[in-house]
Amino acid sequence: MKKYTADPEPRFRDRDKSGALPEDRAGALIRGALVPAEPDAVQLARIERNLHARGSVGGRSPRVLRLGLAALFLVLGAATVKAYELARDAGWLRHDRGAVSPSEKPGATKPNKRSAKTAAPARIPSETEVPAPAIQPLPATPEGEPGPDNAAPEGARKPPRPVRRAALAEIPGNAATAIPDPWQPQQAVVPPAAAAPIAVKAPVLTASQPAAAASDEIRGLDRAVGLLRRDRNAAAALAAFDSYLERYPHGVLNREARVARIDALLMLQRTNAALAALETLPFDSGRRSTELQVVRGELRARGDCAGAERDFSAALSHTPDAGLLERIWYGRGVCRSKQGNQSGAAEDFRRYLERFPEGAHAAWARRWLETTDKSSTTGG
C-alpha cells in the first residue's frame, strides 16, 4: 500500500489564478466563495440562553435516552413473543395446523416452505407418528383421554425429530454424541470401544478473574477522580485515592492515582505532602510528566533552590509547550537569582521577555533587568 508522508499536492486555492486546468478552476471557485462570518453577540447570547435552558432541565444525557429506547424495544419484543405464545396456547392460531397445504392439492407442484413446515408430519411418516388428521367434525372426547384433538398437535410437532436424530447418528463420528430419543424405548448407551477420546478443554480462569479485579480497580479510581474533577471535593478525593492506593499498591493505574492524588494535595494547599509525593514519582519526557517536574521545581524553590533549578532545567530539555516554558524560565530565573547566579537569572528573564513580552511576570522581570543592569554599571 502506498504510504503518504507529506501533503500530496498544493491546495487547490494555492494554484495558479490564471490557469485553465480543472484544479485551477476549483481553486478559483474556493477562493471566490464567501467565508464564514463570526456570529454576533445576539446569536451567541441566544445560544448561551438555550444552553442554560437545556442544562436546567437536567441535561439528560443522550446515552440515557438511548438506553431507555433500547429497553423499550426489548420490552416490546418480549411482549410480542409472549402474546404470540399466549395466542397459540389459547388456540387462536390453531387454524393453521392441519390445514391442507398447497402441495397436497391436486396439481400443486411447488411446495410452499411455510406450509411444508406445518404439513411436515403428513409427508414424513415414521413409526411413532400419528398422521395429522384432515379437518373434520370430531366427536366430543372425554377430558384427560387422548383424543384426536389433543393428540394431533402433539404428533404434529414430534415426528421430525426422530428423522433428524437418525440422520445425525448416521454421520460418522457422531455415534457417541447421538442424543437418546425420548420417544424410543430407552436403551443402554454403550460407547464404541474404538471411539477416540473427546478432548475437553479445561476451563480457562485467567480471563474473567483479572478482568473483574481490573474493573473493580478502575471503578475505584474513577470514583476518586470524579470526586476531584467533577465535585471538586479534594478532601474526599484524597481519602478515596489513599484507600485506592492502599487496596491496589501495585495496580495498573497506580501512577495515575498517585498523580491525581498530588492534584488533590495541591488543591488542599498541602504543599509539603505534595512535594513528598512528587519526590517519589518517576518522570519521563511526556507532557504531563514534564508539567509535574515543573510543579516539583516550584515547590522545591521554597527551600531547595538548587534542586528546583535542576527540575526546571530537566523540564526544559523535554521541549515543553508555551505554558510550561513561561513557568520554567521565570522559576529558574528566580532560583538562579536566589543562589547568586545573576547572569544566569538575567539570561532566563531575557528569554522570558523575548517569548512572553505580555506574560504574567513580564513587568516584574523587566524591572529586575533594568535595576540589575543599572546596578552592574554603577557598581561594577
Next chain:
Amino acid sequence: MGWAHRKDNVPDANLAMPELPLPNVVGAQVGPPSFESVYRAHGKTVARWAIRLLGPRGDFEDVVQDVFMVVRRRLPEFRGDAEITTWLYEITVRVAQRSRLRARWWSWVTGRGQSPGRGRACETFVPAAEMPSDPQAILEARERTRLLYQILDGLGQAERTAFILFEMEGLTGEQIATITGASINAVWVRLSRARRKFLDRMRAWEAEEQP
C-alpha cells in the same frame, strides 16, 4: 555582567526576590477550565467552524449548542493532553457530521429538504476581506458558495470533512488526522478521493451550464 555569581549584588531593596506562586495545579494549569470561560473564549470560533462544515444550508446555532452540550458533559474529563482548540474542533466535526446525517435522514423521510437560500443561513457567510464589496460581486460570491457546497454535498461524509479541513480551512494532514481520529494515511486517501470526486462533479456542472 560583572555582578555574576555575587549574592550581595541584588540591586533594588524594594525588588526583593518574589516567592514563586503556588502551583495551582487543579485550578489553573492542569484542571479543566470552567464551562463559561470556554464558551466565552471559543464560542465564536466554534460557530465559524460549524458554519464552514455545514455550509449555507445548515443551522449552525443548533450545532454550536450541541457542541457546547458535549463540552459541558465532558469538560471534567478534559485533562489538557491536547490543546483545547483541537479538542473543540474534534467535537465540532463530529457534531456537524451528525447534524448533516440527521438533516439528510429528515429530508429522506419527509421527501423535502431545505431550499438552498432559506432562513438565516445565508447571512452566515460574508465576503472575504480582499473581495470587492459591490452587490453584484457579493451576489456572484454567494452563488459560488452555493455551488461549492452543492458539489461538496455529493461527497461522502469523511471525504467531505477532509476536503473542507484541508482545502478550505487550511489544516495540515497531521491536524486533520488528530481531529478526525484517523491515521495520516487514511486522511490522504480520503482527500485524494474527495479531490477526484470534486473535480468530476465540477466538470459535470460545467458541462450542464455550457450550451
